[in-house]
Amino acid sequence: MAVITRGFGGRRRDDADLPPGQYRTDDFPVLSAGPTPRIGLDEWELAVVTETGERSTWSWAEFTALPADEPTVDIHCVTRWSKFGTSWRGVSVDTLLADVDTAAEYVVAHSYGGYTTNIPLEGLLDGQAWVAYEFDGAPLAPVHGGPARLLVPHLYFWKSAKWLRALELRLDDEPGFWETAGYHNDGDPWREQRYLED
């Protein structure tokens, strides 16, 4: 399990842990480009769809029965706030893709409500990303993306799609909601890849 342990050895977290241009907040600001989708757990479903159209799906009961991790990670929003040491529970993307046969190099995350974001597949593997359903020991609140959201802490937080519905595996890259509207295709906070020209 990939857990960021920086700062848990007694050292105080400070500005050196902030990517360029970020400030620290202890709040958890809610950013939303639309109304909060309300999805009942009985109708909720998560799908992985490969480039050949093969679908794997999980009901809520199946999904929450998968082996879960409890990552503690820093998150960085492109609107310049960062929050240290956030605690989640979720299923790693490695686990979701373990039995999936694919040659894809790109992923589009699709949300209930229509939001999309694109990420190279390798950026989601090897313990770098989860589908999270608990935050701070409690079920993930709808305003923060519950029932379940993507969690990709090494990228700006718009890549961590709320209300996740499907991961679409693709041979080609397909820019998502913000990536087609002026934001950077990759969104690495340590390289300060905010806008398309960065």
Add this chain to the structure above:
Amino acid sequence: MPTTNVGADDPPWVDGNALAGPLGEIMGTDLTVAELTCAGCRMTRPLAAMRVFDRAPGLVARCPGCEDVVMRLVRTADRALVDLRGSLVVSIPVPIT
């Protein structure tokens, strides 16, 4: 008709006049009186009637009827991007000559 839902349980939105300022600054014309035709439901409404989600990486205007996105406005370091793929027509009144 409410012009905002701030204070509600849902993410806050404000009315389309919130776009008029930044758009006017970019385009040099008053767009509060512009009308947009939603590509989702094809209803035509004044910009002011749209719901603008402003607590996001950009300003996102949605149709109050079908909730589809009709306009997005993003400020980068040195550009402003206006994405109108969600609007079939933008109708702007002009002085009668």
